Amino acid sequence: MATSVGSKFLDLDNGPDSTLLHRELNWLIQDSLGEGEPATLSCAASASSSGSTSSKKVVKLRTCLDDLYRLWKERIEDRRPFQYLVGCEHWRDLVLSVEEGVLIPRPETELIVDFVEDVLAENYGDGLKEGLWADLGTGSGALAIAIGRILGCNGRVIATDLSPVAVAVTEYNVKRYCLQDKVKVKQGSWFEPLEESEVELGGIVSNPPYIPSDNIAGLQAEVSKHEPILALDGGANGMKDLLHLCNGAASMLRPGGFFAFETNGEQQSQFLAGYMESELGGRLVDIKIESDLAGIPRFVKGFKAR
Amino acid sequence: MASSVFWKSWIRIGSDLVVVPPYNRFSWRCCCYRTARWYKQPNCLAATGNNKINFCAKPSWVTSLSNDIWWGNSDSRRCCGSNVNGSTNGNYKSDYLRISDEELMSQCEMDTFKASGPGGQHRNKRESAVRLKHTPTGIIAQAVEDRSQHKNRASALSRLRTLIALKVRNPVELDAYVPPQELLQILPASSTLRGSRSGPQIGPNNPKYVLGLQALLDLIFAVNGSIKDAAVMLGLSTGALSRLILSDDSLRMAVNEFRASKSMKPLK
Ligand SMILES: C[S@@+](CC[C@H](N)C(=O)[O-])C[C@H]1O[C@@H](n2cnc3c(N)ncnc32)[C@H](O)[C@@H]1O
Numbered sequence: 001m002a003t004s005v006g007s008k009f010l011d012l013d014n015g016p017d018s019t020l021l022h023r024e025l026n027w028l029i030q031d032s033l034g035e036g037e038p039a040t041l042s043c044a045a046s047a048s049s050s051g052s053t054s055s056k057k058v059v060k061l062r063t064c065l066d067d068l069y070r071l072w073k074e075r076i077e078d079r080r081p082f083q084y085l086v087g088c089e090h091w092r093d094l095v096l097s098v099e100e101g102v103l104i105p106r107p108e109t110e111l112i113v114d115f116v117e118d119v120l121a122e123n124y125g126d127g128l129k130e131g132l133w134a135d136l137g138t139g140s141g142a143l144a145i146a147i148g149r150i151l152g153c154n155g156r157v158i159a160t161d162l163s164p165v166a167v168a169v170t171e172y173n174v175k176r177y178c179l180q181d182k183v184k185v186k187q188g189s190w191f192e193p194l195e196e197s198e199v200e201l202g203g204i205v206s207n208p209p210y211i212p213s214d215n216i217a218g219l220q221a222e223v224s225k226h227e228p229i230l231a232l233d234g235g236a237n238g239m240k241d242l243l244h245l246c247n248g249a250a251s252m253l254r255p256g257g258f259f260a261f262e263t264n265g266e267q268q269s270q271f272l273a274g275y276m277e278s279e280l281g282g283r284l285v286d287i288k289i290e291s292d293l294a295g296i297p298r299f300v301k302g303f304k305a306r
Numbered sequence: 307m308a309s310s311v312f313w314k315s316w317i318r319i320g321s322d323l324v325v326v327p328p329y330n331r332f333s334w335r336c337c338c339y340r341t342a343r344w345y346k347q348p349n350c351l352a353a354t355g356n357n358k359i360n361f362c363a364k365p366s367w368v369t370s371l372s373n374d375i376w377w378g379n380s381d382s383r384r385c386c387g388s389n390v391n392g393s394t395n396g397n398y399k400s401d402y403l404r405i406s407d408e409e410l411m412s413q414c415e416m417d418t419f420k421a422s423g424p425g426g427q428h429r430n431k432r433e434s435a436v437r438l439k440h441t442p443t444g445i446i447a448q449a450v451e452d453r454s455q456h457k458n459r460a461s462a463l464s465r466l467r468t469l470i471a472l473k474v475r476n477p478v479e480l481d482a483y484v485p486p487q488e489l490l491q492i493l494p495a496s497s498t499l500r501g502s503r504s505g506p507q508i509g510p511n512n513p514k515y516v517l518g519l520q521a522l523l524d525l526i527f528a529v530n531g532s533i534k535d536a537a538v539m540l541g542l543s544t545g546a547l548s549r550l551i552l553s554d555d556s557l558r559m560a561v562n563e564f565r566a567s568k569s570m571k572p573l574k
Contacts, residue, residue, distance in 0.1 A: 020431055023451070083430075090454040092454055106429070108426050207427075264427075265424055296424070296426075
């Protein structure tokens with residue numbers, strides 16, 4: 001089934017080709033194996049190719065084969081994302097629960113945690129490590145959880161999202177990582193759920209919806225048909241939420257506080273950086289554009305002036 | 307190629323397994339046990355100089371161990387068959403294996419594979435492959451098989467350490483040779499040079515293994531590929547040293563490649 005796809009999806013909408021699908025299939029099998037089973041089955045395959053008869057193995061599955069087959073059929077026929085099939089995504093060193101209604105965290109976003117790590121290492125004296133952080137539009141809770149794990153014992157994270165599904169999934173993930181004391185999840189729009197006592201933020205991170213509305217229909221089917229539009233659509237030029245967050249950061253960060261936002265790419269990054277420099281009266285400083293690992297200028301980060 | 311391997315494993319399960327269906331939909335917990343796995347495990351990737359990702363059925367990511375061998379010290383750079391170091395960059399400090407991950411990373415260029423299109427929210431394709439190029443030596447290590455970029459980076463880095471051990475050669479003073487402690491640690495207990503200080507024998511899963519691996523290859527190169535001579539220096543029988551070499555695929559291949567360049571028979 002995976003092989004027959006060939007490059008059909010790739011040509012159609014830049015979707016997955018056979019190679020990627022086979023990799024996913026392997027992961028699907030890994031995830032369905034019982035506890036203590038060998039983590040990869042390629043040993044069985046290589047043993048059989050060397051003609052050994054002892055390669056017959058009895059493995060325990062966590063689910064029945066018919067279910068696996070049905071799931072895989074959904075993958076190919078409905079283009080249902082692999083991560084929704086297995087209910088999780090591997091992201092940094094985390095395994096996060098995901099389901100329809102919440103965005104599957106992207107590898108690019110992993111880098112934001114690296115930026116925070118760097119800042120915490122450098123600014124130890126500023127107490128950012130023990131400060132209050134916000135992850136706005138938290139989705140599955142990826143950034144909030146990863147940051148919660150690297151803050152000091154007094155450091156806290158507030159994760160907000162407008163979507164009730166995202167809030168529920170984040171709460172579940174926070175519990176899985178035993179971070180209930182560190183990460184507070186609140187439903188509401190961007191900064192709104194923050195209380196009066198929570199306006200002096202040490203750091204703000206966000207990966208808000210940034211895709212221009214016109215582009216949504218042309219996305220690969222896995223994204224456009226299955227992921228929540230609320231997580232993707234950034235308005236006419238994709239910058240609606242980013243601009244709101246910039247303005248918010250300028251007022252909600254405490255002096256010396258850090259921010260990092262993900263954007264759609266070079267155009268948005270440059271626009272945002274320019275906007276921060278010229279329109280915010282010097283309240284945000286040290287503004288830098290960072291590229292993702294594919295070389296696309298992806299992030300804008302900086303500090304609140306002291 | 308990759309396809310057929312995965313495909314076969316799928317079929318195999320289909321025909322051979324006993325199904326125990328404890329859950330009707332497996333939850334995410336089933337993934338947890340693998341979290342740390344790729345940090346240790348050498349994998350199915352060839353370390354190559356180009357951007358192509360090669361899957362293989364068995365761990366053989368050093369199959370294409372290229373012909374460049376780097377000499378850790380410019381004065382002692384020598385030619386060995388096809389393994390010529392054509393560098394003009396002068397002195398190479400070869401303590402790459404002793405530095406921290408952060409320092410080693412800082413000597414590397416890192417990129418991901420040409421992702422077509424805009425990436426980010428646009429895309430659901432787990433091509434979180436990471437490629438590291440170690441600029442001082444030009445050695446390239448990459449990892450693609452994991453689902454997170456972070457872990458692919460960790461895998462690529464540990465793979466880079468192994469490749470450095472395999473490819474960066476340090477000159478060895480053969481008169482009055484004393485094996486370094488790291489080398490003693492990877493030797494079997496039968497070595498007469500192993501003192502109580504050496505502790506139990508460590509294998510490829512131990513992060514210190516690469517240091518021993520490098521020192522062993524340095525010695526084998528210094529004695530021109532003679533296992534017998536190297537064994538004497540290490541207080542081992544020739545058989546015991548051969549077994550050690552054969553127990554590690556990448557080590558065996560590096561030794562045999564070198565022996566081939568000297569027109570010697572491969573170890574089997
Ligand atoms: C691109 S997703 C990012 C999710 C997660 N931070 C990540 O990186 O995987 C954007 C998130 O913003 C949320 N969102 C959209 N509009 C919002 C609003 N007005 N207030 C708060 N969150 C919002 C969406 O529900 C979605 O979870």
